[in-house]
Amino acid sequence: MENSLNKTVSINIFILTLSLILISSITLSFLKSSRSPLPLPSIPRSLDKTCNVFQGKWVHYPQGPPYYSNETCRLIIDQQNCIKFGRPDTEFMKWRWKPDDCELPLFDAAHFLEIVRGKSMAFVGDSVGRNQMESLLCLLAHEAYPEDITQKNSADKNYFQRWFYADYNFTLAAFWSPFLVKSGAADMNGLISIYLDEADEAWANEVEKFDYVIVSVGQWFFRPLLFYESSRLIGCHICNQNNITSISKYYAYRMAFRTAFETLLSLKNYTGTTILRTFLASHFENGDWDKGGNCGRTKPFTSNEMKLQEFNREFYSVQVEEVRKAEEKGKKIGLRFEVINATEIMWQRPDGHPNGYGRSMHTNAPVYDCVHWCLPGPIDTLNEFLLYLMKKEVPA
Numbered sequence: 001m002e003n004s005l006n007k008t009v010s011i012n013i014f015i016l017t018l019s020l021i022l023i024s025s026i027t028l029s030f031l032k033s034s035r036s037p038l039p040l041p042s043i044p045r046s047l048d049k050t051c052n053v054f055q056g057k058w059v060h061y062p063q064g065p066p067y068y069s070n071e072t073c074r075l076i077i078d079q080q081n082c083i084k085f086g087r088p089d090t091e092f093m094k095w096r097w098k099p100d101d102c103e104l105p106l107f108d109a110a111h112f113l114e115i116v117r118g119k120s121m122a123f124v125g126d127s128v129g130r131n132q133m134e135s136l137l138c139l140l141a142h143e144a145y146p147e148d149i150t151q152k153n154s155a156d157k158n159y160f161q162r163w164f165y166a167d168y169n170f171t172l173a174a175f176w177s178p179f180l181v182k183s184g185a186a187d188m189n190g191l192i193s194i195y196l197d198e199a200d201e202a203w204a205n206e207v208e209k210f211d212y213v214i215v216s217v218g219q220w221f222f223r224p225l226l227f228y229e230s231s232r233l234i235g236c237h238i239c240n241q242n243n244i245t246s247i248s249k250y251y252a253y254r255m256a257f258r259t260a261f262e263t264l265l266s267l268k269n270y271t272g273t274t275i276l277r278t279f280l281a282s283h284f285e286n287g288d289w290d291k292g293g294n295c296g297r298t299k300p301f302t303s304n305e306m307k308l309q310e311f312n313r314e315f316y317s318v319q320v321e322e323v324r325k326a327e328e329k330g331k332k333i334g335l336r337f338e339v340i341n342a343t344e345i346m347w348q349r350p351d352g353h354p355n356g357y358g359r360s361m362h363t364n365a366p367v368y369d370c371v372h373w374c375l376p377g378p379i380d381t382l383n384e385f386l387l388y389l390m391k392k393e394v395p396a
Contacts, residue, residue, distance in 0.1 A: 051102035053388060054341040058300045058348060064094040067107060068376055073138035078359040080131060082374035085366070087357035089298045092374065097345060097381050107384045109143040113168050115390050119211040120171040124203045124260075126178040128280055129216040130161070131372050133174045135379045136386075137163065146172065160202070173210070175203035178220040180260040191239055193226045196255040199263040208267045214340075214386070215260060216277040218315060219371055221249045229255075254318045261326035265335060274330075275389060276323045277340040277382060281312040283350040283370045295370035297350040308347045316343040336393065340385045352378035 070076050070083045078084070097104055123133040137146070146163035149171075161174045180203075182195040207213050225237040227247055235247030257276075264274055284293030320339065327337040346352075354369040373379035 051099060053099045053102065053104050053385065054345060055101075056097060056099035056104075057303070058095045059098040061094050061096040064096070066096075067380060068138045068141060070375070073141045073375070075134065075137045075141065076375045077134065077361070078364070079361050079369070080134065080354060080358055080372055080375045082354050082357040082377070085354075085357045085359065087354075087374070091298055092349075092351040092378070093376055095300055095349075095378070097384070104384055104388060107139050107380070107387055109140045112387050112390070113140065113143055113165065113170065115387075115394055116170045116211070117168045118170070120173070120209065121212040121214070122173045122175055122203070122207050122210045123214045123216075124175045124177055124207065125180065125214075125216040126176070126218065126220060128218070128372060129214065129277070130174045130176070131375075132214070132216070132277065132379055132382050133161070133172065135373075135375055136172070136383050138375055139380060139383055140165075144168065173206075175206060177203045178217055180215070180217055180256045189224070189239075191224045191226050191236070192220075193228060194252065194256070195228045195231070196252060197229050197259055199259050204263050204267075207264070207272070208270045210270075211272045212275065212390070213264065213272055214275045214277055215257075216280075217256070218279040219282065221253050221256075221315075225249070225252065227252055250314050250318055253315060254322060257319050257322040258325075261322060261337075265326060265329055265333070270335070273336045273338060273390075273393065274326070275338045275340060275386065276319060278319060278343045279312065279315040280342060280346045281308065283353060285350075285370075289368070289370070293370065294368045295350050295353045295355045299351055301348045301350060303348075306347075306350075308344060312343070312347070338389045340382060340389065342382055342385065345381070346378060349378040 070081050076084075083090075123129045140146075144165050144167055146165045149162045149164045150160065152162070160176055163172045164170070165172070177200040179194045180200060182198040182200050184193040186192045221237075223237075224239055226233060226239060226244070227235050227237070233244065235245040237247060237249045237252065239246075261274070264270055282289070283295040283297075285295060287293035320341075323337055323339055329335075330337050350370075352373050354367075354372060354374055356366050356368050357374070358367065358369050358372070359365065360367045
């Protein structure tokens with residue numbers, strides 16, 4: 001009888017163990033098969049602290065574009081309205097960024113507008129920064145359309161823009177400042193004077209009361225430049241003048257960001273969050289922008305197909321070093337600095353530019369543009385990152 005009892009107990013234990021194994025296998029299999037490579041609606045707070053959303057890859061997203069089209073957003077300017085001007089392919093709109101160890105949420109316009117209720121946001125920098133702001137306008141468009149209040153604040157609508165969302169008491173602005181520091185008009189030789197230790201008043205006198213300031217510049221530093229410090233000419237970049245010292249564009253780039261960040265740190269009433277959007281390289285192939293260059297690719301680069309050039313990496317490194325210094329100083333006075341680490345991510349998207357399917361802002365003629373980005377397109381991802389960073393400072 002004792003043997004029979006032991007046998008029964010052994011059988012029951014075996015059945016129980018087998019059941020647990022089967023349940024675990026089914027659960028793991030379900031979790032594995034249901035785990036989408038696409039963003040989930042939200043991120044657990046515990047993952048915010050550990051996941052690097054900027055490390056990952058582009059994955060095909062055939063449901064795209066997920067947010068808007070050139071027909072549903074009437075705010076797309078002709079420079080970036082690629083579908084309007086006949087771009088035949090749409091695959092460039094059907095990819096999304098997938099972090100390696102977590103999910104990047106889809107852009108939630110309603111959530112964004114609640115976060116910024118009663119606040120203000122400024123994009124400071126060049127036309128690629130304005131391009132990102134125009135992407136944001138379209139991302140918000142199905143929830144709310146703003147009033148254009150530019151002419152109440154500026155005579156130059158092309159370069160200085162302001163929009164007001166009355167239902168949310170939210171102001172969105174773009175301040176044109178391609179060097180972040182004071183600059184002059186190009187002289188007869190095409191040389192532009194920039195003053196590396198003087199912030200551009202076009203934005204420095206305006207942003208003190210803004211709650212979010214997104215800073216980004218890049219392409220203008222490749223131009224022929226004269227550099228000044230303490231109002232004294234110290235050197236130049238590709239000026240071809242033997243009596244002027246040649247100075248690296250990287251030095252100028254560093255000093256421009258240093259001056260910009262130091263200015264924000266010194267503004268008496270500035271309590272906002274500063275966000276650096278890192279340098280975005282152009283994708284001209286077969287020549288420079290003025291020598292027949294173009295960007296006709298229709299798919300992202302694979303990871304090994306085309307590496308980011310060293311000079312572009314140097315631009316990235318310089319600005320990140322400077323924002324980290326500012327971040328440390330900001331901690332001591334209660335100012336927050338964040339980074340949208342987009343350089344490598346957007347380098348993988350040579351397919352996202354107008355490349356002839358846009359119009360010049362100045363002549364309304366087709367232009368091979370491999371610097372700015374089609375709307376909709378990969379640049380919308382930058383605002384997914386922006387919202388992700390903004391949500392981190394909102395209490396759970």
